[in-house]
Amino acid sequence: MSSKEGQTVIEFRDVVRTYGEGEALQYAVNHINFTIDKGEFVVILGQSGAGKSTVLNMLGGMDQPTEGEVIIDGATISNMRDKQLSDYRAEKIGFIFQFYNLIPTLTAYENVALTKSIVKNAASADEMLAAVGLADHKDKFPSQLSGGEQQRVSIARALAKKPQIILGDEPTGALDSETGVIVLELLQKLGKEHGNTVVIVTHNADIAKCADKVIRMKNGKISEIVINENSLPVREVEW
Numbered sequence: 001m002s003s004k005e006g007q008t009v010i011e012f013r014d015v016v017r018t019y020g021e022g023e024a025l026q027y028a029v030n031h032i033n034f035t036i037d038k039g040e041f042v043v044i045l046g047q048s049g050a051g052k053s054t055v056l057n058m059l060g061g062m063d064q065p066t067e068g069e070v071i072i073d074g075a076t077i078s079n080m081r082d083k084q085l086s087d088y089r090a091e092k093i094g095f096i097f098q099f100y101n102l103i104p105t106l107t108a109y110e111n112v113a114l115t116k117s118i119v120k121n122a123a124s125a126d127e128m129l130a131a132v133g134l135a136d137h138k139d140k141f142p143s144q145l146s147g148g149e150q151q152r153v154s155i156a157r158a159l160a161k162k163p164q165i166i167l168g169d170e171p172t173g174a175l176d177s178e179t180g181v182i183v184l185e186l187l188q189k190l191g192k193e194h195g196n197t198v199v200i201v202t203h204n205a206d207i208a209k210c211a212d213k214v215i216r217m218k219n220g221k222i223s224e225i226v227i228n229e230n231s232l233p234v235r236e237v238e239w
């Protein structure tokens with residue numbers, strides 16, 4: 001089902017995340033609500049400290065709200081205990097980080113193949129590396145790959161889990177613009193061609209032009225949600 005048909009897979013209901021107590025109480029996320037449909041390419045945009053990573057961490061089941069509900073594919077993950085949450089992360093979520101988080105002593109192939117030890121039915125590492133255009137680099141170590149190639153290995157690793165949802169925290173933050181374009185094109189294609197829901201956090205407003213939905217955050221609140229009926233192909237954005 002395409003995003004236009006609107007099957008909700010992610011819902012934040014009145015979510016709050018605070019840190020500290022008493023006079024030191026701080027709202028990292030302050031009563032926010034949004035939904036994301038299957039296959040959407042969503043950008044969470046906002047300045048440093050706006051609460052973007054906190055949202056992404058709750059979405060990925062790495063952190064829990066202080067109040068409110070996070071509902072993924074009909075399941076309230078904000079009520080889940082550790083074991084259930086860990087299964088949720090393993091089954092449904094692929095993560096991509098700004099600094100790739102590859103294991104330096106393993107080759108590209110081994111970094112992706114490692115997924116097999118975490119999830120049953122992981123996709124073949126060869127296939128995933130081919131999908132990101134790195135079949136010829138599979139035996140290289142991360143230090144022998146460029147930043148963009150390392151990020152593509154990390155996308156191959158995330159995809160090997162066959163996750164429903166891909167989360168990225170500044171996935172192009174460490175890349176030059178041409179390499180960033182290659183990585184973003186890959187992410188945009190995942191929703192359009194494979195039905196993956198992709199949510200990335202960034203402070204780069206240009207990236208938002210390629211998104212189906214932009215959730216703009218300020219001081220822990222959502223200041224605006226924009227649906228881009230005519231999101232641009234990554235190549236058409238001036239970088």
Ligand SMILES: Nc1ncnc2c1ncn2[C@@H]1O[C@H](COP(=O)(O)OP(=O)(O)OP(=O)(O)O)[C@@H](O)[C@H]1O
Pocket residue numbers: 019020027028046047048049050051052053054055203
């Ligand atoms: N573990 C923590 N303990 C205390 N305060 C925290 C913690 N994590 C986040 N915060 C605070 O919550 C607020 C939101 O942080 P968050 O990392 O979500 O922002 P962000 O929009 O992702 O920023 P950046 O773009 O700089 O990563 C910040 O003021 C931050 O200092």
